[in-house]
Amino acid sequence: MKVAIGIDIGGTNIKVGLINRAGQLLQENNILVKECPSQNILFKELKNSIHSLTYQLENIELAGIGIGSPGANVTTGVIENASNLPWDKLPIVEFLINLFNVPTYLTNDANLFAIGEKVFGDARHMNDFVVVTLGTGVGAGIYCNGSLLQGRDGLAGEFGHVIIQKDGRPCQCGRKGCLERYTSASGLVLTAQEILNSGVVKSSTLQDQPIKELTSMQVMEAAASGDFMALEIFRVTGKVLGEALADLTAYFNPEAIFLAGGLAKAGSFLFEPTIKSFKENLLSIYPNDIPILQGSIQDNHAGVLGAAALVWDSEGHFKKIHSSVI
Ligand SMILES: [Zn+2]
Numbered sequence: 001m002k003v004a005i006g007i008d009i010g011g012t013n014i015k016v017g018l019i020n021r022a023g024q025l026l027q028e029n030n031i032l033v034k035e036c037p038s039q040n041i042l043f044k045e046l047k048n049s050i051h052s053l054t055y056q057l058e059n060i061e062l063a064g065i066g067i068g069s070p071g072a073n074v075t076t077g078v079i080e081n082a083s084n085l086p087w088d089k090l091p092i093v094e095f096l097i098n099l100f101n102v103p104t105y106l107t108n109d110a111n112l113f114a115i116g117e118k119v120f121g122d123a124r125h126m127n128d129f130v131v132v133t134l135g136t137g138v139g140a141g142i143y144c145n146g147s148l149l150q151g152r153d154g155l156a157g158e159f160g161h162v163i164i165q166k167d168g169r170p171c172q173c174g175r176k177g178c179l180e181r182y183t184s185a186s187g188l189v190l191t192a193q194e195i196l197n198s199g200v201v202k203s204s205t206l207q208d209q210p211i212k213e214l215t216s217m218q219v220m221e222a223a224a225s226g227d228f229m230a231l232e233i234f235r236v237t238g239k240v241l242g243e244a245l246a247d248l249t250a251y252f253n254p255e256a257i258f259l260a261g262g263l264a265k266a267g268s269f270l271f272e273p274t275i276k277s278f279k280e281n282l283l284s285i286y287p288n289d290i291p292i293l294q295g296s297i298q299d300n301h302a303g304v305l306g307a308a309a310l311v312w313d314s315e316g317h318f319k320k321i322h323s324s325v326i
Contacts, residue, residue, distance in 0.1 A: 002063045004311035005050055008112060008303025009033075009069035011084035011136030016046070017304030018053040021063075021312055023120045025301050027053045039087050043095055050100070064103040065096050066310030068112035068303055070137065074154030077106050083172040084137050105310040109133070110157055111148060112306030113260045113295060114141025118148075119309040122296035123256070130254045131295060132159060132245070134270075135261035138180040138187075142252055149252075160184065164244055182240045185216035185262055192219050192233045204229035216263065223269040234269040241270075242277025249286055260295030260302055267294070 001020065008015040014031040029049040036042035054062060069092070071082030077093025079085070096104045107115075113131040117123040123131075127146040133139045138160030142149040149156045160180030161173050168177025169190060181187050195201060196211050205222050206214060206229055222230035245257055263270060275292050282288065295302055 001057070001059060002061050003054070003057070004063050004308040005053070005065040006112075006304035006307030006309075006311075007046070007065065007067040007069075008307055009067065009079070009085070009109060010303070011070070014042075014046075015301075015304050016049045016053065017301065017308065018057075019305060019308035019312075023305060023308070023312075025305065027056060028301065028304060029053060033085065037086055039090055042087065042090070046092075046096070047099060062100060062102050064105065064311035065100065066112075066307035067092060067096075067104070067106045068109040068307050069106065070109050070139070072106045072108045072154060074107060074150065077104075079106070103311065105307075107150075107310065108139065108141070108154055108157060109303065110139030110159075111141040111150075111154075112303045112309075113258075113297075114143055114148060114306070115309045116297050116302045116306030117141075117258055117295060118143060119312070120297055120305055121302075122293065123258070126255055128252065128254045129256045129258065130248060130252060131258040131260055132248075133261040134183055134185075134241075134259060134263035136185060138184050140248070142254075144252055159244070159248065162244065162247075164240060179240070179244050183237055183244070183263070188216045188219055188233065188237050188263060189214050191236050192230075195229065195233060195236070201229050206230060220266050220269070223266065231269060234266060235273045237263075238270055238273025238275075239277045242274045242279075243281045245274065245278045245292065246281035246283070249290060250283055253286070254290065256291045256293055258293050258295045260297075264294055 004019050006017045006019050017028040018026045031045045036045055069079045071079050073080055079090040079092055093104050093106050110133045113133055117131055123129045129143050131141045140157040140159035142157050161178045163177045164179045165177035169181035170176055171178040171181050192214055193211050205227050219230050219233055223234055
């Protein structure tokens, strides 16, 4: 049996999955980014993780390895300048090719969600769509005229770093007012802290713990229990996101926009204010019914499935995504 390894590098977790040609996830490991402060430790963990996945099954042949990461340079195969990651320059493609001697592919992490949606998900029959990831950071994988939009260096779709508020919240990229500082998991927490610190809140379960220790999960849980302030935090977040998606539509004219990543799991708390704001801000030349949908692939695994799709492409559709192939 031929299998592919899909590696999804995020700001908190590195997921390593073993996937067959039908897109079934056979096994998955998780590596914590915070436990890999140096390149050497990370490479050792990756090696152990892939070995542990492949040694568990008999009669398998490794067809290739696909990797998605912030800061992926598709030309050099190096992960560099990723603001959420602790490594400066990570020659990951070279390392894995030397170790496993199989075709190895690298692309931007948000692209994985778009590729996965196109190959295995609800965008199978779409030529123009965008997947916006709302996790530790914010990104976009963009299909335009049936092809994944990459740009010269594979860095197209850095949607989290469009400035939506002049002189707004400081961002790790060094600028101010980036979308990511408002609509990522940490952006949601910043909004919560601002509202709770403003003194206008009379009563909220979010006040039960120190404001500094608040997490996005707690805001989600409070919203689920009907907490008025938590719902207001999502309303503010959705308003910003809807405006940004209306702008995104002006650039790419998609037939659908998918939201993926941890924050998208908030469901209607996020989607309702986002869709409302999107429609209010959409240029009138576009149809008012462009759907904003939850990513259709099981969210926890969308990244590794997309990474494996890089390997499974048999028609050469993703060939231009390679950073290196032996
Ligand atoms: Zn930024």
